[in-house]
Amino acid sequence: MRRRLAASGLMTTAGVFAAATEHFGAQQNKPFSHIVVDEAQDLGVAELRFLVAIAPATSDALFFAGDLGQRIFQQPFSWKGLGVDVRGRSATLKVNYRTSHQIRRAADRLLPAKVRDVDGNEDRRSGTISVFDGPEPIKLIENDEAAEIEAVGNYLKAALSEGFKPSEIGLFVRSEDQLGRARSAAGVAALPMRTFIDHRDEDAASALVGIMQLAKGLEFRLVVLMACDETVLPLKERVADVADDFELDEVITTERQLFYVAATRARDRLVISAVAPGSEFIEDFVGLVS
Known part of the structure; x- marks a missing residue:
């Protein structure tokens, strides 16, 4: 080749x-x-x-x-083996300025208390604080897709009436197969929307709709994670392709970290929706308001 x-x-x-x-x-x-x-x-x-x-x-x-907890694009490898040894020379930052205490606390439950890389460097997640408070994340677990779309649409409609601007809202799903559900929910709320490829509308008064991988690095006052179904997170196709238990653990870990990344795009409010029974990861969000 x-x-x-x-x-x-x-x-x-x-x-x-x-x-x-x-x-x-x-x-x-x-x-x-x-x-x-x-x-x-x-x-x-x-x-x-x-x-x-x-x-x-x-x-x-x-x-x-x-942030080791946000590794979603690369498989782990040894930095020391490439001549970059940061062991004993690293520090963990403990103040979160972007995400409310309630959202950060809930999202942190998706990850272990300690995340370790191949070289043995540890990222301890305990002791982190946020500089402001907000409402607890909300979960909407519905019986079918139509009910989920209606529930999310009604929530978005209420958020707009409370003063949220469309540009302050992000709707994300695991893969392109679920994008239709997010668009339909935005339609229920008459919420103007754009996608990651609508570059001409980047500054327009519209909500961003897309897949979770592309949400990395972004920030919104309100984030809705839709279609977090049992066979979607972790993604059924990825689980079906694994060859052994080690690879399965890696897939589950990266899927969990992807969910963490998407959830922490929210500054003030986070909504997670699914068709029952929902993703196993949702259970880690202890204290979610239904």
């Missing part, structure tokens, strides 16, 4: 990083003296090697900020 790509004058993204790594790795003078990396938990092997190659080999050249 690599030979065929080269013969066609093409490169994969990883190949681009590998070529740049080879180029800069052989140079004494590096293009940067210091590098700050955000969302570091989603770095891949090729990207991390590239960062090492473009910075000098000093103890303070690389600074990483990230």
